[in-house]
Amino acid sequence: MNEHDSVRIASILEADGMVPTSTAEDADVVVLNTCCIRENADNKFYGHLGALKSVKDSRPGMQIAVAGCLAQKDKEAIAERAPWVDAVWGTHNSTRAAELLRQALSSDVTVCEIVDGPAGASEPPPALPVRRDSPHSAWVTIQVGCDNNCAFCIVPSVRGAESSKAFSSIVQEVRALAASGTVEVTLLGQNVNSYGRDITTSLRSDVAWRERTDLAGPLWAAGERARARPLFADLLRAVASVQGIRRVRYTSPHPKDLRADTIEVMASEKAVCPHLHLPLQSGSDDVLAAMHRGYTAARYLEKLTAARAAVDGLAVTTDIIVGFPGETDRDFDATLEVVAEASYDSAYTFIYSPRPGTESAAWTDRFVPADVVAERFERLRVVVERSALLKHQARVGMIEEVLVEGPSKRRPEMVTGRSAQGKLVHFPADPASIPPGAWADVRVVRAAPHYLEGELVEVTGWPRRKVSIPVVAA
Numbered sequence: 001m002n003e004h005d006s007v008r009i010a011s012i013l014e015a016d017g018m019v020p021t022s023t024a025e026d027a028d029v030v031v032l033n034t035c036c037i038r039e040n041a042d043n044k045f046y047g048h049l050g051a052l053k054s055v056k057d058s059r060p061g062m063q064i065a066v067a068g069c070l071a072q073k074d075k076e077a078i079a080e081r082a083p084w085v086d087a088v089w090g091t092h093n094s095t096r097a098a099e100l101l102r103q104a105l106s107s108d109v110t111v112c113e114i115v116d117g118p119a120g121a122s123e124p125p126p127a128l129p130v131r132r133d134s135p136h137s138a139w140v141t142i143q144v145g146c147d148n149n150c151a152f153c154i155v156p157s158v159r160g161a162e163s164s165k166a167f168s169s170i171v172q173e174v175r176a177l178a179a180s181g182t183v184e185v186t187l188l189g190q191n192v193n194s195y196g197r198d199i200t201t202s203l204r205s206d207v208a209w210r211e212r213t214d215l216a217g218p219l220w221a222a223g224e225r226a227r228a229r230p231l232f233a234d235l236l237r238a239v240a241s242v243q244g245i246r247r248v249r250y251t252s253p254h255p256k257d258l259r260a261d262t263i264e265v266m267a268s269e270k271a272v273c274p275h276l277h278l279p280l281q282s283g284s285d286d287v288l289a290a291m292h293r294g295y296t297a298a299r300y301l302e303k304l305t306a307a308r309a310a311v312d313g314l315a316v317t318t319d320i321i322v323g324f325p326g327e328t329d330r331d332f333d334a335t336l337e338v339v340a341e342a343s344y345d346s347a348y349t350f351i352y353s354p355r356p357g358t359e360s361a362a363w364t365d366r367f368v369p370a371d372v373v374a375e376r377f378e379r380l381r382v383v384v385e386r387s388a389l390l391k392h393q394a395r396v397g398m399i400e401e402v403l404v405e406g407p408s409k410r411r412p413e414m415v416t417g418r419s420a421q422g423k424l425v426h427f428p429a430d431p432a433s434i435p436p437g438a439w440a441d442v443r444v445v446r447a448a449p450h451y452l453e454g455e456l457v458e459v460t461g462w463p464r465r466k467v468s469i470p471v472v473a474a
């Protein structure tokens, strides 16, 4: 989501006449788009800011701006700690990026614009010009903010209340993207399964009803019209039906809200990728309860089993936190057991970090000692890698349909792309002859925990367009 916000900020600045540079040293304007979800990112930010000061000292007139959720959290503190910063804006002020930078040109102090609290946060997501991340793939925000209250999480306080983008504008945005060559979209939200929960009232108006029926047409069965709001499953189906879109992904669904109808759409719509990212966080029911996650390990596994039974070749990935306050050896063992049982294709594992203002940050008497956390983290890594390797080994000999991303970063004689399951696939080929956006059938010959290696069988399709064309969101 943060990366996507960066792309959006860049597109606003480009619309204002700026051009991208490849290094900060060449730039007239540097925007640090920050994330404060974990402490690590927070620490790195102040390091980057210090390094930029010396660049700015040797380059008079250069502007430095700070955006994103750390800006939202630290507000004026950034200006106090780093007075060489020209502008600071929060998560809801990105549309004003160009204007704020202009104001900063004639200001002696840091220009700061932060919309505070839930009032500003519950505004619908602003319509920003969308520059695509690549000519063939794009992220599409369907919802901002979060109404959950996970004890460890800073998102609700920096991103605000949940707010869904209108069904019709999302479908129109995807249509516009498809018309300009995008073949893959990833729908983004903090809890995509609760998409639409907040737009009940507006949907009752006639216009919205008409819009809804026009857009989805026969997808809406007569009986369904009695429903007061669109569900995520409806949106997924509508987006998957947009002509030209061959792959639809989404992240993240919350396990407590994952519904059978979403799985049903995944199973029946060819364009929806067989990949489910379902954050577990912990395998211990006590820890899950303390986190306020709203599910038990057994319920989580039940949903996973149902999803796997319904969706052919489903890849499953997750997020796990190690060392949540009060996590005992037994709790952690429960996590290892669930991880083994879930047999993930991969997992993002995080060391718990107390975030200011969150409920669990106050439970200092229950913090787990760093050496215990480090040891658990390593054990978890081993279990996750073993499971990922097994999953990947099972694909050896199979042919994957790969959407090409470009030359491999580490091995330029290889081309890299992603399979429908979302796995990285490397294969030897001349990158010049298979451009990003091409489709290739690749036979898997080797498996590693984090990627697959294969050999090219054939190129099955070429990019629909080679250049990125800016698209304006509805």
Ligand code: SAH
Pocket (backbone or CB within 6 Å): 037, 038, 152, 153, 154, 189, 190, 191, 252, 253, 254, 279, 281, 319, 320, 321, 350, 351, 352, 353, 354, 355
């Ligand atoms: N909305 C998503 C998660 C978004 S944050 C969901 O509920 O699944 C991405 C991940 O960061 C989380 O799944 C969690 O594993 C991790 N995370 C969030 N806050 C954290 C913290 N304080 N310490 C460690 N990891 C954290």
Ligand code: SF4
Pocket (backbone or CB within 6 Å): 146, 147, 148, 149, 150, 153, 154, 155, 156, 190, 191, 254
């Ligand atoms: Fe944070 Fe929980 Fe909301 Fe995810 S669902 S963003 S972890 S509060």
